[in-house]
Amino acid sequence: MFRKKRKDPFKEIQACLQKRDYKGALDWFHTLLQKDPKNTQIRLRFADTLVLAGNKKEAVKQLRQVADQLGDKGFVIRAIAINKKILQIDPSQTDVHEKLAEMQDQRGSIGKRKPRLADVLRRPGEPIRRPDGEEEEPEEAEVE
Numbered sequence: 001m002f003r004k005k006r007k008d009p010f011k012e013i014q015a016c017l018q019k020r021d022y023k024g025a026l027d028w029f030h031t032l033l034q035k036d037p038k039n040t041q042i043r044l045r046f047a048d049t050l051v052l053a054g055n056k057k058e059a060v061k062q063l064r065q066v067a068d069q070l071g072d073k074g075f076v077i078r079a080i081a082i083n084k085k086i087l088q089i090d091p092s093q094t095d096v097h098e099k100l101a102e103m104q105d106q107r108g109s110i111g112k113r114k115p116r117l118a119d120v121l122r123r124p125g126e127p128i129r130r131p132d133g134e135e136e137e138p139e140e141a142e143v144e
Helices: 009-018 022-035 040-053 056-072 076-089 094-113 117-121
Strands: none
Touching (some): 009 022, 009 040
């Protein structure tokens, strides 16, 4: 007759964290991640809770997974931020420095492919101004 109320996992996690019951919160995170293993937001919060619980090694593992997923999806800036977070937790992760340098290069090359707003909005015939201060003459459009 009476329906059993389903517990909202996010409210349960919040309640556990407020009581500093990290083990209980981690159990709820495991349940959520079993249902949706590719959810990066849940995995990030899971990693934060692991750090609070003192399990930094597992937190770094989870954060690496999130950074790789976001990098593969093209969210390079977020992946860079997560890799920096890994270094804050465990500065001995030397391969993360290499990964960060690679991502910074990738981020730079992405910016070079996109035209700058100033170039898109310039009037025909105006010189193109580059970020380094140099100007170049625009290519003349052929008139038919």
